[in-house]
Amino acid sequence: MAHRSFKLSRLSIPVLGLFWLAVTTLPFLFVVFTSMKTLQETYTNPVWALPESFSLDNYIRVIEGSYLTYLRNSAFVITISVILIVIVSSMAAYALARLKFRFNTALFGLIVAGMIVPLHVTLVPVYLMTRAMGLYDTLFALIGPYVATSLPVSIFILTEFMRQVPRELEEAALLDGCGPFKIFAKIFFPLSTPGISTVAIYNGIMLWNEFVFAYVLTSSPETRTLPLAVWEFQGQYAADIPTILAVVTLSTLPLIIVYAIGQERIVNGMMAGSLKG
Amino acid sequence: MTSITLNNVEKSFGKVTVLHDIDLMIEDGEFCVFLGPSGCGKSTLLRMIAGIETVTSGDLRIGGERMNDVLPSERRVAMVFQNYALYPHMSVYENMAFGLKQAKTPKDEIAKRVQIAAKTLQIEPLLERRPKELSGGQRQRVAIGRAIVRQPAVFLFDEPLSNLDAALRVHMRTEIANLHRDFPHASMIYVTHDQTEAMALADKIVLLRSGEDVLTKGSIAQSGSPLELYHRPKNRFVAGFLGSPSMNFLPVTLVNANTEGATVRLASGEIIDVPVDARTLSAGAPLTLGVRPEHMVPAPPGTDTQVIRKVVHSIENFGEHSYLYLSDTPDEPCIAKVADDVLETAEGPVAFRVRPSACHLFDANGDALPYLADATSRTFA
Numbered sequence: 001m002a003h004r005s006f007k008l009s010r011l012s013i014p015v016l017g018l019f020w021l022a023v024t025t026l027p028f029l030f031v032v033f034t035s036m037k038t039l040q041e042t043y044t045n046p047v048w049a050l051p052e053s054f055s056l057d058n059y060i061r062v063i064e065g066s067y068l069t070y071l072r073n074s075a076f077v078i079t080i081s082v083i084l085i086v087i088v089s090s091m092a093a094y095a096l097a098r099l100k101f102r103f104n105t106a107l108f109g110l111i112v113a114g115m116i117v118p119l120h121v122t123l124v125p126v127y128l129m130t131r132a133m134g135l136y137d138t139l140f141a142l143i144g145p146y147v148a149t150s151l152p153v154s155i156f157i158l159t160e161f162m163r164q165v166p167r168e169l170e171e172a173a174l175l176d177g178c179g180p181f182k183i184f185a186k187i188f189f190p191l192s193t194p195g196i197s198t199v200a201i202y203n204g205i206m207l208w209n210e211f212v213f214a215y216v217l218t219s220s221p222e223t224r225t226l227p228l229a230v231w232e233f234q235g236q237y238a239a240d241i242p243t244i245l246a247v248v249t250l251s252t253l254p255l256i257i258v259y260a261i262g263q264e265r266i267v268n269g270m271m272a273g274s275l276k277g
Numbered sequence: 278m279t280s281i282t283l284n285n286v287e288k289s290f291g292k293v294t295v296l297h298d299i300d301l302m303i304e305d306g307e308f309c310v311f312l313g314p315s316g317c318g319k320s321t322l323l324r325m326i327a328g329i330e331t332v333t334s335g336d337l338r339i340g341g342e343r344m345n346d347v348l349p350s351e352r353r354v355a356m357v358f359q360n361y362a363l364y365p366h367m368s369v370y371e372n373m374a375f376g377l378k379q380a381k382t383p384k385d386e387i388a389k390r391v392q393i394a395a396k397t398l399q400i401e402p403l404l405e406r407r408p409k410e411l412s413g414g415q416r417q418r419v420a421i422g423r424a425i426v427r428q429p430a431v432f433l434f435d436e437p438l439s440n441l442d443a444a445l446r447v448h449m450r451t452e453i454a455n456l457h458r459d460f461p462h463a464s465m466i467y468v469t470h471d472q473t474e475a476m477a478l479a480d481k482i483v484l485l486r487s488g489e490d491v492l493t494k495g496s497i498a499q500s501g502s503p504l505e506l507y508h509r510p511k512n513r514f515v516a517g518f519l520g521s522p523s524m525n526f527l528p529v530t531l532v533n534a535n536t537e538g539a540t541v542r543l544a545s546g547e548i549i550d551v552p553v554d555a556r557t558l559s560a561g562a563p564l565t566l567g568v569r570p571e572h573m574v575p576a577p578p579g580t581d582t583q584v585i586r587k588v589v590h591s592i593e594n595f596g597e598h599s600y601l602y603l604s605d606t607p608d609e610p611c612i613a614k615v616a617d618d619v620l621e622t623a624e625g626p627v628a629f630r631v632r633p634s635a636c637h638l639f640d641a642n643g644d645a646l647p648y649l650a651d652a653t654s655r656t657f658a
Contacts, residue, residue, distance in 0.1 A: 168362035176376035177350030
């Protein structure tokens, strides 16, 4: 019996792995292949057929359109948002993890509770506030809500991370002449790099795909981000499926590149509980 | 001037008092060991001197200056932590230089000091490595190096050897003793629960007690030179804590007392003379006789005076010495440590001779009755 179950588990892991690979890759391959077909081909050839010639015409058409504006907007908004998220959440996490002050636990609870607030509930107030501040239809309109909605989960991750930093390191730094701010900057921030990478990459991916705020808070093509590009192109190219899928591929590509580079860090960050001093 | 003075120092966490009534003077250049059972607050006391813990009440002075509210970095102290507390993201060099950099020491001065410390500790080849690439002993050396470069007035060691294996521990113990020799003007305070380390290193041992007695008797059970504590314990706690195996305690009653000493009778009837002053007590007072296992010497046949007769229940031979287990009840262990291999003993009680000067008497409160002879003459008696 033991022998059989051993064989089963040996077999089942690669089989499940392959199955999962198929589930995740096939739609993506479908998108990439179809984006290289001509409109004609999509009607005449079978759905899963390879493109007759791997043509980049659709891509060129998209890039020559306003795609680059969207890309630039997305990059701008997300870079600034992620930098702000990392600075604010790491400082907050250090304070919550290590500084002693009244209502520390209560405050942490409140921040974490922020994770359960549905984003859509805040849409109307955020829209009205943005208008009132005169930021409507600018890129800066997105940064505020992006940072605010990302903070609870980021602070949660980093607080847990910083609680793992051995207390003696803090005390050694104290003896070495550091105050709370220097202890944060010289000890906790560098030691939390895996957690900070996780927060940066995780939020980067979430915000890259963010649609609702971008849709509500911006209106002109000059201020819109990539997720809206798909939306815009859908209107523009109506039923031109290959071109829309080229837009989809182009929007996903930066994410795939970032993930490929940062994958190890994301995984390490997710396993931060096993950190040993 | 790097003497450390504690006056009536107290520490409590909320309503729990951990340290009470600490009066202590550590001289310039002295090697002082805080010893005690776990939970007695010895590490807390050290951390209060370092400035990591606040002083609840009382005065802490270093070099005559009140330090209660001075920042840790300005107390001229350096600390070596139990688990080294090296910054994992910095190289050995950066670890050692970090404190000096914070103090805005010129770069070439930092480099010079780190090089000298690294040479003393033989860690020069390791300067570029990260802490995780080092062995336990090497990490400990780096931690000590980090303390040395700051040229502190006081070195604080918090159980620095407890994470090392037995052989390395003895080696590093010698190195710490050498460090004390190399920095004769720096005072050193060393926390340990290992009495061997304390006896080996200390100029002065401060033995702290834990439990309920702290509030009534104060945290310090006794402070003094290692031999003073060993040969002249002030109370049963000190007598029982130092020495391995622990001192044997036997119930006795006072027969008479005069200027020469006291005579007591064991429950089994033997009479023992002890050179202590018991004249304040009346005959028949219940007392406790303390005799260390190594001072219970098998008596030659026919010896009648100054003997304790006990049945040997079991024997452990270690080659260099043997333990004879003499207790009738497991709650009150009684052990004789004898020099010879003992393979078998008589079935009846065996007589052990005890020198009067090796005996201690404790009153009902657990306090030692005052000794009549001074410590040095007794040591060689």
